[in-house]
Amino acid sequence: MSREDRSLRGAAAIVGVADDVSPTGELDRTGRELEVAMVLAALEDAGLTLADVDGVCHPESAVAFAEYLGLHPTFVESTMTGGSSYEVHVEHAAAAIAAGVCDVVVSVYASTPRSDRTRRRRRPGRGMPGPNPMAEWELPFGLRLPMGPYALAAARHMHEFGTTSEQLAAIAVQTREWATLNPRARYRDPLTIADVLASPLQVSPLHLLDCCLVTDGAGAFVMTSAERARTLRKPPAYVLGAATCTDHMGITQMPDLTTTAGSVSGPRAFAMAGVGPADVDLLMGYDSFTITALLHLEDLGFCAKGEGGPFAAAGGLGPGGALPMNTNGGGLSFTHPGMYGMFLLTEAVRQLRGEGEARQVEGVEVAVAHGSGMFLSVMSTAVLGTEATL
Amino acid sequence: MSADPVRNDPVSTNATSTNAASADAADPEAAARTRFEPPMGAESGPFWEATREGRLLVQWCTACDRGLFYPRTLCPHCGAPGPLEWREASGRAIVHAAVVEHRPELAGAAFAQGKPFCIALVDLEEGVRMMTNVVGCPPGDVTIGMAVTVTWEPLSDGRQLALFGPAGPAGPAREDADPS
Numbered sequence: 001m002s003r004e005d006r007s008l009r010g011a012a013a014i015v016g017v018a019d020d021v022s023p024t025g026e027l028d029r030t031g032r033e034l035e036v037a038m039v040l041a042a043l044e045d046a047g048l049t050l051a052d053v054d055g056v057c058h059p060e061s062a063v064a065f066a067e068y069l070g071l072h073p074t075f076v077e078s079t080m081t082g083g084s085s086y087e088v089h090v091e092h093a094a095a096a097i098a099a100g101v102c103d104v105v106v107s108v109y110a111s112t113p114r115s116d117r118t119r120r121r122r123r124p125g126r127g128m129p130g131p132n133p134m135a136e137w138e139l140p141f142g143l144r145l146p147m148g149p150y151a152l153a154a155a156r157h158m159h160e161f162g163t164t165s166e167q168l169a170a171i172a173v174q175t176r177e178w179a180t181l182n183p184r185a186r187y188r189d190p191l192t193i194a195d196v197l198a199s200p201l202q203v204s205p206l207h208l209l210d211c212c213l214v215t216d217g218a219g220a221f222v223m224t225s226a227e228r229a230r231t232l233r234k235p236p237a238y239v240l241g242a243a244t245c246t247d248h249m250g251i252t253q254m255p256d257l258t259t260t261a262g263s264v265s266g267p268r269a270f271a272m273a274g275v276g277p278a279d280v281d282l283l284m285g286y287d288s289f290t291i292t293a294l295l296h297l298e299d300l301g302f303c304a305k306g307e308g309g310p311f312a313a314a315g316g317l318g319p320g321g322a323l324p325m326n327t328n329g330g331g332l333s334f335t336h337p338g339m340y341g342m343f344l345l346t347e348a349v350r351q352l353r354g355e356g357e358a359r360q361v362e363g364v365e366v367a368v369a370h371g372s373g374m375f376l377s378v379m380s381t382a383v384l385g386t387e388a389t390l
Numbered sequence: 391m392s393a394d395p396v397r398n399d400p401v402s403t404n405a406t407s408t409n410a411a412s413a414d415a416a417d418p419e420a421a422a423r424t425r426f427e428p429p430m431g432a433e434s435g436p437f438w439e440a441t442r443e444g445r446l447l448v449q450w451c452t453a454c455d456r457g458l459f460y461p462r463t464l465c466p467h468c469g470a471p472g473p474l475e476w477r478e479a480s481g482r483a484i485v486h487a488a489v490v491e492h493r494p495e496l497a498g499a500a501f502a503q504g505k506p507f508c509i510a511l512v513d514l515e516e517g518v519r520m521m522t523n524v525v526g527c528p529p530g531d532v533t534i535g536m537a538v539t540v541t542w543e544p545l546s547d548g549r550q551l552a553l554f555g556p557a558g559p560a561g562p563a564r565e566d567a568d569p570s
Binding site for chain 1 (some may be wrong): 425426427428429430431432433434459462486487488489490492493494496497498501502506508511512519520521522523530551
């Protein structure tokens with residue numbers, strides 16, 4: 001059977017989600033305590049218990065976390081691709097469930113960069129181990145991470161396609177419109193394009209308000225087989241398609257600064273799902289920076305390459321728009337603890353279930369969670385759908 | 391609009407993050423340096439040795455006749471393990487993308503005399519792309535497509551870092567040399 005004929009479509013579903021954020025940007029709990037709370041809450045959401053879990057995903061060490069939980073899983077997954085790690089976990093967990101490797105998988109995230117700083121809590125070292133071409137060939141030039149690489153991509157996009165700062169700002173503005181509907185969002189006050197442009201330049205052409213937050217945050221999801229999912233507490237969010245692609249680590253090695261590996265992962269995930277951009281009711285597109293989200297709009301096929309600026313500026317991404325994007329308020333206004341991809345999933349699942357409260361989009365059947373990791377380096381696309389889409 | 395002093399801190403914005411200042415944090419001599427000095431990779435000895443004489447070398451794949459950067463033990467274009475050889479580059483390049491860091495203190499107190507500076511990706515005539523700082527003109531004057539030539543900044547161990555400055559009137563690279 002050729003690769004294209006092998007598919008995960010409908011084999012597994014997300015059946016439980018949990019997350020914890022605060023409008024203050026800080027959480028009281030941290031570390032393992034917070035991770036455990038998320039796992040238990042996601043299992044409770046699904047109507048499962050720890051005893052059901054035989055697969056563990058954790059981007060630092062699934063083995064150490066399984067030991068802490070007292071589990072003896074047959075599937076451990078520690079892939080760390082930065083912000084897209086949790087979309088990769090969706091893909092790999094669904095594959096493992098489909099292949100009979102395990103039955104119930106939990107993936108967890110907790111990070112408290114903001115309170116670590118304000119409370120002067122010691123943080124584990126975050127340096128990149130081993131041979132590191134970025135240290136040798138990029139960091140000596142004062143490249144600020146993660147922002148610098150994104151600024152280079154934005155500068156090139158502006159040069160090639162005439163994209164403007166106003167168009168990038170339109171993404172931040174529409175995302176804030178969603179955040180005003182979310183009482184848990186960090187920032188809820190209305191934002192204008194003029195506000196974004198008046199915020200201090202960081203690495204040009206990016207302004208402060210083109211950049212994501214730094215907040216505490218945590219979350220977890222639980223996945224199981226489609227058969228078992230139907231017996232559980234909440235409506236399943238089926239994995240219709242999933243795909244990942246990476247085309248560089250350091251920005252110097254990115255083949256084309258204006259086209260991400262999402263141009264591979266997106267079409268692959270859509271092909272597996274049997275849907276296209278026109279079928280998407282909700283886009284959860286990783287917004288570490290406004291340019292990040294703009295590139296997703298193009299690379300996933302919501303508009304043509306180079307037209308992301310006019311597309312975003314035309315509106316349609318906010319409440320009532322034709323393509324609701326980042327309905328929780330995104331990394332730009334809701335939360336961003338560093339690896340934001342978990343929150344793409346928790347929001348997508350809630351919208352598919354109709355649990356979106358004031359920000360609920362009518363009739364969400366197909367939702368896309370598109371994670372971006374490292375420095376536009378690793379794109380992972382998960383297409384999720386309701387029972388009706390199977 | 392909300393002020394948020396923690397936002398955009400280079401250490402805490404991303405779990406994968408590091409930067410010049412944080413990478414040097416444990417090094418007591420670092421404060422005296424003007425910039426984070428590059429470690430030397432296992433494959434890049436000839437590159438760095440040549441910089442001591444102000445020569446810019448590019449690794450070349452003789453199997454597919456293309457330059458490659460950064461140095462490796464196989465060609466990332468064609469997968470051939472070699473033979474790879476070192477060739478001296480002209481030092482002429484075209485700016486592919488350029489940005490200005492408006493918070494230079496984040497790169498270290500002494501970096502760029504504390505003034506906004508330009509970070510660029512430049513395409514060498516030999517067809518490889520490098521990151522650099524474009525110096526010798528105001529950082530905001532650096533434009534995509536601009537012709538630049540190499541200029542050297544000494545490091546503390548005698549190696550030199552390849553920076554670039556606006557090309558002089560003699561023999562600048564041309565915009566149409568841009569391999570993209």
